[in-house]
Amino acid sequence: MQGxxxxxxxxxxVAAARAIGALEPDTGTRNPDRLARQLLGDPSSLPLxxxxxxxxxxxxxxxxxxxxxxxxxxxxxxxTRFIDEALERAIGAGATQVLIPGAGxxxxxxxxxxLLAPVRVFEVDRPATLAFKRRxxxxxxxxxxxxxxxxPLDLSKEDMPSALARHGYxxxxxxxxxxxxxxxYVPEEALRATFRFVASHAAGSSVVxxxxxxxxxxxxxxxxxxxxxxxxxxxxxxxxNMIRDEPWLFGFPVxxxxxxxxxxxxxxxxLVTIGSEESVRxxxxxxxxxxxxxxxxxxxxxxxxxxxxxxxxQLGPEQRQQIEERMREQERHMAYRIAEAVVA
Numbered sequence: 024m025q026g027x028x029x030x031x032x033x034x035x036x037v038a039a040a041r042a043i044g045a046l047e048p049d050t051g052t053r054n055p056d057r058l059a060r061q062l063l064g065d066p067s068s069l070p071l072x073x074x075x076x077x078x079x080x081x082x083x084x085x086x087x088x089x090x091x092x093x094x095x096x097x098x099x100x101x102x103t104r105f106i107d108e109a110l111e112r113a114i115g116a117g118a119t120q121v122l123i124p125g126a127g128x129x130x131x132x133x134x135x136x137x138l139l140a141p142v143r144v145f146e147v148d149r150p151a152t153l154a155f156k157r158r159x160x161x162x163x164x165x166x167x168x169x170x171x172x173x174x175p176l177d178l179s180k181e182d183m184p185s186a187l188a189r190h191g192y193x194x195x196x197x198x199x200x201x202x203x204x205x206x207x208y209v210p211e212e213a214l215r216a217t218f219r220f221v222a223s224h225a226a227g228s229s230v231v232x233x234x235x236x237x238x239x240x241x242x243x244x245x246x247x248x249x250x251x252x253x254x255x256x257x258x259x260x261x262x263x264n265m266i267r268d269e270p271w272l273f274g275f276p277v278x279x280x281x282x283x284x285x286x287x288x289x290x291x292x293x294l295v296t297i298g299s300e301e302s303v304r305x306x307x308x309x310x311x312x313x314x315x316x317x318x319x320x321x322x323x324x325x326x327x328x329x330x331x332x333x334x335x336x337q338l339g340p341e342q343r344q345q346i347e348e349r350m351r352e353q354e355r356h357m358a359y360r361i362a363e364a365v366v367a
Contacts, residue, residue, distance in 0.1 A: 030155050033269050034128055035070070035071045036075060036095070037095070038056075039066075040096045040099040041059040042056070043078055043087075044096045044100040044315070045059060046083040048083075049309040051310060052100065052306065053100075054100040054103050054104070056103055056130050056134065059130060062128045062159050062160070062163060062164075064162075066079040066080055087315075090258070091258040091261075094258075096316055097298070097316045100306060100307060102297065105295060105363075106203060106361075107135075109363045110131065110135070110199060114199070120192070120197070120198040120199070121139060121199050122145050123144070124148075124217070125205040126146035128156065132168055133164055133167070136168055139168075144172070145187060145190065145192055146172070147174040148175070149176065153174075172192075174192075183217065183220065194223055196224070197226075198224045200221050200229070201231055202230060202233075203231070206233065207235045207272065208269060218287040219287050226366055227365065227366060229364065229365040230289070230365075231362070232361070233362075234275045234359075234360055235271060235275070235359060236275055237274035237275065238277060239274055239359070240272075240274035243263070243266060243271065246259070248260055289365065290365050292363045292365050293363045294360055294361075296358045297360060299358075
């Protein structure tokens with residue numbers, strides 16, 4: 024759903040989470056997006072009524088007590104740090120272009136000026152979104168860097184390769200592509216076309232992308248909010264409202280990501296499950312051993328386990344074991360992931 028400025032509410036939601044994560048005291052686990060707050064502007068003017076937006080005017084410690092805020096801040100910190108690591112590798116390996124389709128409030132061109140100085144950066148998004156972004160960049164950051172090109176794109180009128188070519192983009196160059204918060208909103212055939220376009224770039228080009236699974240997409244359609252315990256219902260209801268207004272259309276096959284990408288000319292380099300033990304250890308564990316948003320996360324986990332216990336209490340030992348095994352398998356299929364793939 025679009026706000027008064029024509030901006031995606033999901034883009035606001037994730038940028039607000041990055042802004043809060045950038046306040047984390049531990050530099051090793053801080054969200055590196057130090058410009059998200061400036062790009063968003065005044066929280067009271069944002070067309071989204073959500074705890075993570077309200078938390079922009081709270082202290083960091085207070086904000087992270089809220090399990091809903093802590094959950095999205097943790098996920099966006101993992102996502103941002105994964106992307107930044109891949110970006111640094113790509114530039115170090117010789118990439119000369121960075122392409123960001125669905126750029127939204129992405130800040131790489133502004134906060135990574137030194138790293139990206141020898142590189143051309145292209146931000147692609149809907150005309151209304153880019154117009155708002157450009158105003159905020161001028162007001163908050165004093166204007167864009169000279170190596171950045173904005174590419175307004177109405178997909179109903181023009182495809183992305185044509186729009187990019189019109190703005191001087193060169194697909195023969197080694198390129199790093201950031202597809203953040205994009206794949207789930209695109210129909211499969213259109214997404215396949217986008218990945219094929221990425222695969223048409225020079226060998227060594229790469230793309231990072233986060234994604235939902237097919238099971239998650241189907242599972243979200245079947246959720247009955249009335250069956251959710253009242254205390255856990257508001258966060259889920261807010262999330263469901265957002266994906267109802269900005270529908271999730273595509274999910275990757277669980278365990279079939281490598282083959283899906285290979286069909287399109289890409290090789291899976293790395294895949295991380297957001298919120299997994301590996302990801303939490305890698306991106307959210309502070310020097311003192313505690314984790315970012317640990318208390319808020321613990322509240323959410325306690326709520327989830329309490330709901331499971333209520334179900335388990337009504338079952339016999341054998342049924343309980345079957346349910347537990349089924350739930351572990353369901354968690355694997357409903358996981359949210361981020362990956363990097365390269366042009367072979």
